[in-house]
Amino acid sequence: MEIFTASNAFNCISFFTVVELSTCRIPPNPMPPSISPSNMLVEGSNMTVNCSAVRLPVPTISLYISGRFVRQYVAWFVVTTVYNLTRDMTYVSCYADNGCGPPMEAREEINVVYKPDVTAAGVTMASYGDSVTLRCLVEANPEPTMMFWRDRMKTIPIIIGPKYSVNIQPSKYDKHRWVMQLSIISITDDELGDYFCHAANEYGNASSPVSVQLRHIVPVENLKHCCAEENVSAACSAACSSYLDIDSVIDKPECLPDFDKIMRCGSDESDHHRCCSLAGVERNCLGWCRGGLVDSPYTKHCLTKYAKKIMNCFRDDRDRLPGPPQNVRVGRIDGQSATIGWDPPLKNPESVELYRVFCKQDYSKGPLMKNDVKKTILKITSLVAGVEYECVVKAGNTLGTSMVSEPVRFMTRTQ
Helix, strand or coil: CCCCCCCCHHHHHCCCCHHHHCCCCCCCCCCCCEEECCCCEECCCCEEEEEECCCCCCCEEEEEECCEEEEEEECCEEEEEECCCCCCCCEEEEEEECCCCCCEEEEEECCEEEEEEEEECCEEEECCCCCEEEEEEEEEECCCEEEEECCCCCCCECCCCCCEEEEEEECCCCCCEEEEEEEECCCCHHHCEEEEEEEEECCEEEEEEEEEEECCCCCHHHHHHHHHHCCCCHHHHHHHCCCCCHHHCCCCHHHHHHHHHHHHHHCCCEECHHHHHHCCCCHHHHHHHCCCCCCHHHHHHHHHHHHHHHHHHHHHCCCCCCCCCEEEEEEEECCCCEEEEEECCCCCHHHCCEEEEEEEECCCCCCCEEEEECCCEEEECCCCCCCEEEEEEEEEECCEEECCCCCEEEECCCC
16 A cells, blocks of 8 residues: 655646545545654643644544643644643544545544642641641642742741651652641741741742741630620620630620620621621621621520521631721821821731722712722822811721721811
């Protein structure tokens, strides 16, 4: 049987009649894809694929990469350049179909190599004496060298010993992924701060920080002080004794009027609305989640049905939500603008992703102006000259926000 090539195909075809060309003669049998370069495919680079199936009638050749359609031609040869290779490309398929039997496939595995990617778990909160495990996910091909460093410049390595242990495990689901774990025993001030997961192979390297921060715990005296300031009755003050203990007063009818105050202290100046909503707390009871009020007709219902869920949110959000910004102040003021500044919250300042500033004309029901910023300063514009304004600031992240800060008032200059 003669093998047809691109150079002699025209002369050979001339020996066949039109009837013969339209009749099935040889089923397609594609050759394995030819790939160039054959020895190194780097993520982001290009490769050339040659699919061939020299049969009559002339087949339709289709090129697929990891099951995704790329190109199709009626020809004996299809040469395609694939640009910007990605790590999810694992094989090349050439399908050929000339109507003589079922389509046939030839497949070739490919190996796209790439530098490491490191994803860290972020911030881990701990109390003194706790033991914690920091985790990072590494993805690379080929397998990298992996280690933990104490500083970004990689001059202070983590020494395995009584304080530290390191464990690196391959993923059960992906041969190009590993989990790095650093266990720290009995946290002291010396172990607080940043650590760096580092991975390197011949195609590059990457690092990502992971941190241990001191857990914010509502001091007992602060809780007692809050309840005293809110005038929680003596009969109900057991809820504020050593920790927020709703169970100690939940069955006391005389404490029903005090639950708004107790919940406000328990919220610890954060807005837990998101957590409560996800937990199924109904709308009439969400006031407690915000550190606010619940209408008195619903107090008993909210207490018996949702108090546990609300308390769980207070506990779960303890390390995740910031407190309100501090020391809100006004800087430069003119007829149409003012500059507002503030300090980060005392509680969980590292968790802040943005600040939300609300301003309105004082004693007015006019529109509320809202601005989101990442810095602790904002210039507010489009104000009206000679008018008094009031502004408050919230701190927030993807999980929720703080309560609002203390308000600040100012008057714009007259023109």
